[in-house]
Structures are given as structure tokens and as C-alpha cells.
Amino acid sequence: MDKSCKRIIIGIDDTDSREGMCTTYLGALLIDELSDFCNPVGDPLLIRLNPTIPYKTRGNASVAMCFNCNEPEKLIGHVVSRISSLARMECENTNPGVVFIMEEDFGKAKPLLSEFFLHAVRDVISIEEAKSLAENLGLTFRAFKNGRGLIGALAACGAMLDKEWEHTYEFLTYRKTEACGTKRFVDSDSLFEADLRTYPGTWDSVDRFNELVVCVPRSPDPVLYGIRGNTRFAVEAAVAMVRSEEIERSCIYRTNQGTDMHLMHTQGVDDVLDMHSYMLEGTVATASHTIRGGHSIFILEDDSGKTIDCAAFEPTKNFREIIRKLIPGDRVIVYGSVMESTLNIEKIQIISLAQLVENRNPLCPSCGKRMKSAGTGQGYRCRKCATESLETQSLQVKRDLEAGFYEVPPCARRHLAKPLIRFRDSDASLFPGR
Template sequence: MSSEKTKIVIGIDDTDSREGMCTTYLCALLRDELSSFAKIISDPILVRLNPTIPYKTRGNASVALFIECGDKEKVIRHVTEKIASMACLDNENTNPGVVFVDEGQFDAVKSELSSFFRRAVKDVIMIDEAKELASELDLEFHAFKNGRGLIGALSACGAMLDPEWDHTYEYLAYREKEVWDTRRKVDESSLFEADRQTYPDTWDTVDLANNMVVCVPHSGDPVLYGIRGKDASSVEKAASFVVSEPVERVCVYRTNQGTDMHLISVSSISEIEEMHSYILEGEVLSEPITIRGGHTIFPLKDAAGDVIDCAAFEPTKNFREIIRKLIPGDKVVVYGSVTENTVNVEKIKITGLAKAYDIRNPPCPSCGKRMKSAGSGQGYRCKKCGTSSVIPERTAIERDILPGFYEVPPCARRHLAKQLLRFENEDLPVFPGR
């Protein structure tokens, strides 16, 4: 065995299931275990990939570690054995992948892995492409079962090797194993205090508009809570206010959460594909309607006359009230993912408001009383005087909404959606949804 040290990037994905485990927990555990015989070089990375992928478990996250060690084979053996023992391999949708990139390969693979990472956040990538890329680049990798996790593992390696992407931070606290699958014990008032003390340097800890805690998950995974913010010191400060059950370990991740990295700008609806996310400009075609289940939907028309439905689904709560105030002719830009030919709106930019009118039957020019309808399409008639008119009375009314940016509340925020508080140098007002 050589005593020469080497740097290694380790990417891991798809070890969890909807019922339990968490790939970020496995990464935190490995970081702590590997630190006994390897040096941890930088913050671990947590990257969220395309949020529309149907194969995802919960948040479609992959992770990466950057270490320096004197025994690469020992590291590979330890990591693969830990994945084999802890991943939810009995679940048909859990298909882990792990990739190891040696520093001697960094220069040769950085560009392709970075491109792969950026595509995986926006696009749909097949398993075979990931396997082919790993083989072509001569990377050490292990695919469990069908190996779908290789997509995320390669992406996380690409993110670690490429510093040129917008990032935020998340502080994740993990539960002691004995209490997994039991109700979490976190003092809610302490989370509201953490928000008061650190917002806007941290965000999405609580939802003030709906009086809800949003940083504590409800599934059976090991995460106790997660604090998101602009840098490591801010999320650590917020966590210092939290009162909770005992914490087994914590980990601060650098992440692409809250960056809008998944969004693709398009100029027309004809460019849109299913399972992708977009920024799309258009005009409200008709008044929004609220359907069964509380979902509010309106049709958006682009410059070419093509139309697509845009939806503020029930979980977006008070955001739907903004959408319901739109009228035909309003100019808007929508931000969101497309599934079943519908845009799931995450944010909306209202750039122009159409004039609104109160339309009433016209007054009779002779007696001053309001005319009555003369029948469908036949205008109006005064029964007393016999006068008629085809033009209703139109009075301009003030709109109960302003041009600007509006977003869904924290309780409905997607991992990748950029918070309005992170928007800078905008030409329109910003109305945070908290």
C-alpha cells in the first residue's frame, strides 16, 4: 500500500425510500467515519436535481464528499459497504449509485461532469447515459440494482468539481436511531424565535402567513430539522436557538437549493416539454377558475397565440388569492414546472395590469332610470320611454393588485425555487410570500 496521499470526490445518490432513510444522513455519517482515517477538505455538497422526475423518492437530492486519504481502496471499500448495509435496497424504487473521482482525473473530467450536473437539474437523463459516461471517463463506480443513482452521483461529483454555480447552505440535524419513525420533538416556538433572530439571512424555517413550521419533516427519515440560509454561519446561528430532542449528528451542506437552477427561459409555449421547468412570458387569456380540490387555474397565451394552463395548486394556500385577482389582458411571467401540459406556478411576475371596468346596464337618456336587457345580444331598452341602446355603461375601477413579483408561501416552496428575498436589482416590487 502506498503512503502517498490522494484527493477523492465521492458522489452518492438514491439510498433512501419514501418510507425512510436519507442520502444526506448517509453522507453525514460517512463524513464523520471517514474523518478517522481521511481528511475532509470542504463542505459536503447537496444538490437537488430535476424536480419533475417521477422516479424520485422525496426531494431528488444527491450528495458529494471531498476528502484526502492515503488508502483509496480502504475508502472505496468502506463507502460501498456502508451503502450496501444502510440503503433501502428492499424497496423497488431504491437503486443506489456511488462514484469515486481521483484527483489525477479532475482536469480531464471536470468539464463533462459539470455539464452533466447542470443538465440533470433541468433535463431528463437515462440510466444508460450515466453508465456510459462513467465508463468513458474511466471512473470507479458501483451501481446497485438498476443503478439509477449513478445519475445523481455523477451530478454531485460535477457540482463538487465546478464552483461556478449559485449556492446556499442548509444545516441538517439528525435524530438518534432509536427514535426514527416516531413523532419528532421540536419546540415550535424556538423555531419561530430562530426565524426572528436570523431572517432574512435564513429562510423557510417557518411560514408566518400560515403560522406553520416548515423546516421539520414528517416522514420516517432520520432528519430532525433543516435550516436554510445564505451561509454556514447564518444557519448555525439559527440552529443555536432550536430546542429539540437529542441530536445524533449535524451536517452543514453547500447546496443549489433556492437558486432557480432548474428553470429554462423560453420565448414560446411551443418550446415547452413535459418534465421540465420554465420561465414563460404571456398574457392572461381568461379569468382564473378554482376547481374541485381548491386548485386555481388560468390560461396563459403567448405572442404566437398558443395557450397553456397555469395552476396554483391547493398547497400554495394564500398565493392562490393573488392568482384569483388576475383578469384577461394582464401581462405576466410565470416560473414553474410542467407536467400534464400544466405549469405548476412557483412564482409570478406581473408586468402589466389590464384596465378593469364595472359594467352595468346604461341609464335611459330620457328618464334616467336603468334600462333592462332586451334579450341576448339585443342590447338594452327602457320599458317606460321605449328608448334603446347597445352600449353598456363602463366605469373604470381600481385593481386590488400591483405589478411585481409574487411567490408561493414557504409551506409550498420547492427545494430549488429561489426565494424573492434573494432577488436583486429588479425593476418591479417584490412581495415575499411569508
């Protein structure tokens, strides 16, 4: 290797809009183009940020990549030019940011940017905070429009510098430019077959219960489909089985998707804030009720007596049936994000079930048959024996529910939410008896 070559990390965010473009596509394009005069180092990164941020365009993802390069100015100029020409600048909510970190700055940048990375996944960060950090570290960066993309760009750089975090992979394929905006062709049967043959190494390609394809987007962006999995080998094996329209390019990203990195432990409701995500333990205080739109909501009470609404929204489909079976007294841990003082449930652990008791007409002590009502306020009477009673009989009813973990279906899963199949692989102690 040329001794004049030095590593350069590039972080990019917020180049897309709801009408088109995709930051991961720009990353894939730049990897191909920069490879003409630079050498890629390691895996490119796809980093999902705080999923509750209202300014996000679609998936709130940033990207980072690393190169060995002896022409840093040429690299910087090319990247800035590509962002300027491809980012959807006409969109009010598209505010790109790009950060370049030279090898000599890795040491001083790593501790602060590693912390910033986790902060960006879990908390709310201001544009001013991001700009101040980049300036104080003396980094080369470019903020377009209001520069909100600097937040994700810095976070992605932090992830590249600090590789000690749980990761998965996504194999993303991209459409030819002339096909963008038209109906995608990805053969559904081939996706279900690929899922069957590579699961649980890959996951969330399809939703078998609801018979839906999950990995093909509906928005008018360049992504054709994306396969998520635990290893590069698994996603490559699945993609090899997929039949689709011709692709322009593809890229395998290392990512924090499917890791629950956004979730924080909290001791109680008093510590819960909007636009943050939590694991919160408590007791079901009310049975769920269904509101207009099909959303099911119950009240959870923590150990101090404070309460919060917990919701399984309509897109979670069959998961709502689990929530509807909860009764007061059930002990649970809810996992999810809080918006407008309501926790949007991504999965739930039922720790223990309360006893369900039903009051029934009493049995006749003489003939063993159930008595009939004798009239309002008059108790019960056996029609055969004329035996009378003023008391009902309380019976414990078997619950149609078991303790354990339950999750939303793949069609409703957030990018960062960890599927239970991945818990079973890495956290077997959470599934006693399985």
C-alpha cells in the same frame, strides 16, 4: 500533510425510500466515519436534481464530499459497505449509485461532469447515459440494482468539481436511531423565534401567513429539522436558538437549493417539454377557473398564439388568490415545472395589468341617478324623470392587484425554487421602485 495523500471526491445518490433513510444522513455519517483516517476538504454538497423526475423517492437529492486520503481502497471499501448496509434496497425505487474520482482524474472529468451536473438539474437523463459517461472517463463507481443513483452521484461530483454556481447552505440535524419513526419534538416557538431573529439570512423555516412549521419533515427518515440560509453563519445562528429532542449528529451542506437552477428561459409554448422547468412570458388568455380539489387554472398565450394551462394547485394556499385575480390581457411571466402539459406555478411576475371594464345601468342625464331596467330588451328608464336609454355605461374598475412578483408560500415551496427575498438581495433590478 503526507505527500502520499490525494484528494478523492465521492458522489452518492438514491439510498433512501419513502419509508425511511436519507442520502444526506448517509453523507453526514460518512464524513464522521471517514474522518478517522482521512481529512475532509471543503464543504460537503447537497445537490437537488430535476424536481419533475417520477422515479425520485422524496426530495431528489444527491450528496458529494471530498477527502485527502492515502488509503483510497480503504475509503472505497468503507463507503460501499455502508451503502450496502444502510440503503433501503428492499424498496423497488431505491437504486443507489456511488462514484469515486481520484485527484489525477479531476482535470479530464471537470468539463464533462460540470455539464452533466446542470443537465441533471434541468433535463431527463437515462441510466445508460450515466453509466457510459462514468465508463468513458474511467471512473471508479458502483451501481446497485438498476443503478439509477449513478445519475445523481455523477451530478454531485460535477458540482464539486465546478464550484462556479450560485449556492446557499442547509444545516441538517439528525435523530438518534431509536427515535426514528416516532413523533419528532422540535419546539415550534423556538423555530418562529429563530426565524424572526435571522430572517432574511435564513428563510423557509416557518410559514408565518399560514402559521406552519416548514423545516421539520413528516416522513419517517432520520432528519429532525433543517435550516436553510444564505451563509454558514446565518444557519448556525438559527440552529443555536432551536429547542428540540437530542440529536445524533448534524451537518452543514453547501447546496443549490433556493437558486432557481432548474428553470430555463423559453421563447414560447412550442419549446416547452414535460418534466422540465421554465420561465415563460405570455398573456393571460382566460380568467382562472377552480377545479375539484381547489386547484386554480388559467390559460396563458405566448406571442405566437400558442397556449398552455398554468396551475396554482391547492397546496399553494393563499397564492391561488393572486391567480384568481388575473384577467384576460394581463401580461405575465410564469415560473414553474411542466407535467402532463400543465405548468405548475412556483412564482409569477405580473408585468402589466389589463383594464377591467364593467357595464352598468346608465345615469339619468336629468337627475344623475342610475336608471332601472325597463324589461328584457327594452333598455333602461329613470323612474323619477321617465328618461329612457338603450345603452349601458362602461366604467373602468380599479384592479385589486398590482404589477410585481408573487410567490407560493413557504409551505408549498420546492427545494430549488428561489424565494423572492433572495431576489431582492441579489437581483434588485427585478424590483423597480422597491
